[in-house]
Amino acid sequence: MQDVRVTDWTELNHALFENTWNQAIRCFRSDFVYRGMGDAAADLRTGLMKLGGNIREVEFHILRNFKKYARQDAVREQSEWNWLAVAQHHGVPTRLLDWSYSPYVALHFATEGLDEYDRDGIIWCVNYVAVHKLLPDPLREVLSQERCNAFTVEMVERAAGSLVALERLSKEDFAVFLEPPSLDERIVNQFSIFAMMSSPLARLDEWLVKEHGDLLRRIIIPAQLKWEARDKLDQANITERVLFPGLDGLARWLMRHYTPRI
Numbered sequence: 001m002q003d004v005r006v007t008d009w010t011e012l013n014h015a016l017f018e019n020t021w022n023q024a025i026r027c028f029r030s031d032f033v034y035r036g037m038g039d040a041a042a043d044l045r046t047g048l049m050k051l052g053g054n055i056r057e058v059e060f061h062i063l064r065n066f067k068k069y070a071r072q073d074a075v076r077e078q079s080e081w082n083w084l085a086v087a088q089h090h091g092v093p094t095r096l097l098d099w100s101y102s103p104y105v106a107l108h109f110a111t112e113g114l115d116e117y118d119r120d121g122i123i124w125c126v127n128y129v130a131v132h133k134l135l136p137d138p139l140r141e142v143l144s145q146e147r148c149n150a151f152t153v154e155m156v157e158r159a160a161g162s163l164v165a166l167e168r169l170s171k172e173d174f175a176v177f178l179e180p181p182s183l184d185e186r187i188v189n190q191f192s193i194f195a196m197m198s199s200p201l202a203r204l205d206e207w208l209v210k211e212h213g214d215l216l217r218r219i220i221i222p223a224q225l226k227w228e229a230r231d232k233l234d235q236a237n238i239t240e241r242v243l244f245p246g247l248d249g250l251a252r253w254l255m256r257h258y259t260p261r262i
Helices: 009-016 047-051 055-069 080-089 103-111 128-132 137-146 153-159 163-167 185-189 204-211 223-235 247-257
Strands: 002-005 032-037 097-100 121-127 175-179 192-197 216-221
Touching: 009 103, 009 216, 009 223, 032 103, 047 055, 055 080, 080 153, 097 103, 103 121, 103 216, 103 223, 121 128, 121 204, 128 137, 128 175, 137 153, 153 175, 175 204, 185 192, 192 204, 216 223
Parallel strands: 002 216
Antiparallel strands: 032 097, 032 121, 097 192, 121 216, 175 192
16 A cells, blocks of 8 residues: 655645556546545545444445435336435435545545645556456456446446345455446535445445555545645635535535635
């Protein structure tokens, strides 16, 4: 695992786009996905893990009740993966973690919380293409057939029809990066992708650090750099108003944008 502590905006941009040149197609096409957090000390526990208790049992009941009480047109197809993606999107605690293909979207989430400006922020960068080379054969075969690097819900369904079936593909833990359906503008504008472990008990950060540290970089954003980064993201129109389209996102942007700098 590589930790990079930047000191200024130039170094930050260099770190965000490092190793993104693809010589085969002569374009900048990153193999990384990004997750920004306002506190560098935070880990990658899922919402499900934060609930505590018997995680397997809790996950089963949460998803069952979400399907029971949600409108039946909430998903396009009645697959467990569609229901799981919709649940995560609406704030239900699941085994999924939110990531983005965009380093600037990740930087937004690392700098949006003004109550965390007294501490360093962090951007987790994971080589998801290399992670997928570690998948069980049925999942790798689907990626190969589709000639792509990440899964859709339909693609995961072809290899494993349920969470239980996914875990049974291997005795060893593995990670899957899954593009959610384009449920609304928020998912599209945030360039969203979900990460999930094959077991609800496994933590992505622990799995990476202990076994696959070469696939992980962490960019540490000093607290004193957050204001500059935030101002420049606002100038670039990477804001709550864009990433959360609608009145709620507009309200969030106005609240933060007009809070005096202390």
